[in-house]
Amino acid sequence: MRRFLGSLRGQLVLLIISALVLAQAISLWLFVDERGLAVRAALGAEAAGRAANVARLIEEAPQELQASILRAADSPLVRFDVTSESAVDHLNHVDGGSVEARMRALLGPEDDRPIRVELHKAEGTLTPMSHINPDGNNMHLQVMRGGLLTLEMTVSVGLQDGRWLNVDTRFNRPPLQWPVVSTLSFGITAALLLVAVIWFLLNRLIGPLRRVASAAESFGRGEAPGTLPATGPREVRDLTVAFNNMQDRLTRHIADRTRVLAALGHDLRSPLTALRVHAELVDEDDIRDSMISSIEEMQDMVERTLAFAHGMATSEEAQTVELRAFLEKLQQDMHGGFEIGDIGQIRVRLRPNAMRRALRNLIVNAQRYGGGATVSARGGAETVVIEILDSGPGIPDADMERVFEPFFRLEKSRSRDTGGTGLGLSIARTIARAHGGDVHLENRAEGGLIAALVLPRKGSDQS
Structure with missing residues (x-):
């Protein structure tokens, strides 16, 4: 495994798979965030509509029916209550602007009653809603548990008699999910990239690179790998052509130096032979023997030089x-x-x-x-x-x-x-x-x- 990851093929495969996983994770995160925004908008719009309708019913219904209307409007996730004070005690409710706008659209342009909206994240353990029966509370807690991100929205709507209709609702943002379709799509995309891009294109890249590396190793050992075919991408073809040119130049350079060395050694034979003849004509024995010895040593060096040049030039x-x-x-x-x-x-x-x-x-x-x-x-x-x-x-x-x-x-x-x-x-x-x-x-x-x-x-x- 370490050898595979150390190769160009392995590193590119790892890089592309990592990029795919990262891109898929970012896409999924964006998808879930957009989905969460859509759910929030839908639930907010639904709560705004119900609050506007209940406010109208309370104002139009007799006093003895108002409690029944509030009980009928309650659900495991939404609570309605009428009090003398607003549940939202401040007016800075930027996050609820869309909810307020929808309620005013439902109530009509001539309706200028106060509407206050507060939206925040729920913290700590969720407490049961006192206005809901035990079965409803159990359903509410069951829906809200599991570590999901819970949001709480409180809407206070002013009634014509001076009281306030307070609406409390809770909903959760959808968790990060990896649907089966997304998993299948990721697998197919990765497989196509690995087959069509990695194996096909990298074979066109790695094959010529391996041939150049093998030829360079052989050439370094004195072998003659021959001219390599220029295949693959342009950069790899340029590398192959450069290697072929380098191989030709070095071969010619070594051959030229070897020929010069061999020619020099060969040309020295004639004057050394002439010197040997002249040395034989010297009368003094000591001088003659010394000259002949020196000439023989020079001849031996020339012969060895010729043999050396011959060995360098011989292709084996x-x-x-x-x-x-x-x-x-x-x-x-x-x-x-x-x-x-x-x-x-x-x-x-x-x-x-x-x-x-x-x-x-x-x-x-x-x-x-x-x-x-x-x-x-x-x-x-x-x-x-x-x-x-x-x-x-x-x-x-x-x-x-x-x-x-x-x-x-x-x-x-x-x-x-x-x-x-x-x-x-x-x-x-x-x-x-x-x-x-x-x-x-x-x-x-x-x-x-x-x-x-x-x-x-x-x-x-x-x-």
Whole structure:
């Protein structure tokens, strides 16, 4: 679940569903509020009409019938009473303006009697209405309980004889509801969006993005993913085209540098051969031998440079190999020149010939300067680390990175047997980085050196 929510697809799905829920909740709240206003208006109009009619009846009926009229007008939610004082003791009744206007319309334009309206929220526990019988009170309390928002309205209407008709009514605002139709509508809308918008459009977006990411990973390991098709939305097509252009430019740049390096090495062969011929004509043995040795060293460096350039220019398909079997084959090729330590069942994707060359350079360095080599490997979630351990003197910390520079040698003698050409580590790191990895050196606490060749595990079969 965390992996899904961490993806672009999951985050967009979550965002759209959250937006739908929020929009639906706001719409429902607005609907309920409008519904509540409509109910209030309807009940207020109904109470105003009943109050106006009862006021007329009281004024027109004989004294002995007025009590019967009031009892007949009462209901579980509305109470009518005639008193000498107004139940509304103040004139600031802005909320009741519509009720007063409706009553005056019913009473007639010539009727100018005082009308007072008070509207407020009911607070605390509802008390029974004393004027209603027990059954009516039970019905009233049953209707009003349940945590609903209860509103109370009191209307005082002046009668012609100076008394006041007081009308008390209670009604509740409808609660927040989620009707079945709204739920079904929300579900259908969400499903259509997820199918029609999310899965269809995101597949057009995520598919090309994944291809670009996979191609970038392959290109970083030195593989040639080829030209990607420009599909999907315009922005994704632009990204794909930019990646294809970058891949072409980098490939041409590396090829041009490799060709220049190879041509330079090739062109140096002729003057070195001529120098060798001239050196053979020198009479003094010491001078002749010294010149020939220097020329041979230069020829060896040129040959290694040519081999390095050839290796960079050679296109080799990557393969997924079982690492122990791969190292055992290299051990046979080197006639048992190193020991194989602890290696689990690790599979890694690499270019076999190039990787054999990189490992051979690291192992030869360990044999030459560290008195022997032991190769082990460990696999992590993201990388595979191949370690070459020796028991030599190690390398000063200040030179840990300098030894990777081409032609740099810690051994300052001119002997190729002890100092080499200074290209071995440079070639090994170049090959490792072409795989998307690297080579690091570290001195061991017990003495010796660790050369760690790190390869990315992405794209490999993990076990």
